Each structure stands twice: as C-alpha cells, then as structure tokens.
Amino acid sequence: MEIRRVNDDFAVAGQIGPEDIGAIAAEGFRSIVCNRPDTEDGAIPHDAVEEAARAAGLEFRFLPVVSGAITDDDVQQMSELLASLPAPILAYCRTGNRCLNLFAMVQNSR
Template identity: 50%
Template sequence: MALTHQTLTYQTLTPDFAVAPQLGPDDMQALADAGFKSVIINRPDGEAGPDQPRSDDVLRAAQAVGLQARYQPVVSGAITLADVAEFAALLRILPKPVLAYCRSGARCTNLFLAAREHGADQIQG
C-alpha cells in the first residue's frame, strides 16, 4: 500500500519495513515524523548525475532528526548475495520501523524479498 505523509511517498511492505523512491536531506524530518526509526540508502551516489542528493548529506540530516541511517549502495539490476547478506544484517540491527530508498523503491523491495528468502528468518514482517 502506497502512503503519503506530507510530501513523503512510500510503500509499506510489512509493519516494520517500507520502501521509497529517491529521498533527500529535506525528507528526513518527514520520515521521523511518520514514525520511522531508521533509513537505508541503497542508491549509489552519482547514479543519476550531479543533481542526485549525496548520501553524506542525507546521512547527516537523518542523524540530526534522530534517525539511524546507513549507506549501502547497490547497483540496479546487479544485486549480489553479498548485497543481500549486508541488507539482511542491517534489517536485524537497525531500530524499526526501517525505510529503504533507491531510485524507485524496486531495488530495495528486491533486496528485502531476497533477504527474507535466503535464510534471513530473523527478519520480521
């Protein structure tokens, strides 16, 4: 189900996990206001060129509003088992609920589904 919170649009996959298209530093307060505790950035810096918000700026903004934040760049269409394992580990340790974002949210969805499928049974949802 796609939800909109102020200017923030995201899709809830489980009560503890949601995905979103590209976010920026200015979106972090809305994430916190929506009740998220953590954010994972799966879009590599520069993937969309110089106008794409940099992960360092988003990480700083997330921390400033009390969110846990991690940068895990994953190449679209080239998700590896190592990517899946790292994503699963982040989902186990980060405070919930967690929101992950990439260009459209599809990459994060695929990571989540693969993490659940590949033995990450500690992932709730």
C-alpha cells in the first residue's frame, strides 16, 4: 500500500483491503473515503473495508466515482465529505489518481 500525501489533511492510495486498516490507523488517519465502485473489475467490496475501518475507530464513507466521468454531483459530495469528516482523510480508488482528480476538482470549485 502506497499512501501519497497531498497536504496535512488529505492523502490518496490505490485499492486497500481490511488488512491495511491497522497501518492506516497507525499513520494517524481518522477517516477513509472509498471512491472506487464495487462493480469495478478487481475491486474489494467497500463494506469489508468499512467494517474493518469502523472496528478501528475510523470514519468511513462510500462515494463511488466512475473513472473518467466525474460529475458535478461527485465534486459537491466530495467537498461536503472533506468539510465534515475528521482529518486527516485517506481517499482510495484503483490507483489513487481518480481521488487526486476529484480532490483537484473540489479545490477548483471553491
């Protein structure tokens, strides 16, 4: 698992699994956002990751975003999550790039 920090409050990663939650919590993250739809080939169902995250005391939100088709609604919902979840926040998708793109779109919409 490679975590790429964007700033003190936000980072991205590629696909994570329940086995990664301990390391994520140890890194100090307080919230996780899944931007990968469960229907994508190779995706680990978000509910398995969510269960492990909540057991570790982390907040978890599922905001599936289709790669290459980020909508204004996706940007608005991510903006709301970034404003309301305890930081630092780790967002993940297949490679982390979709999360980075979504984060940039949120920043540009402000």
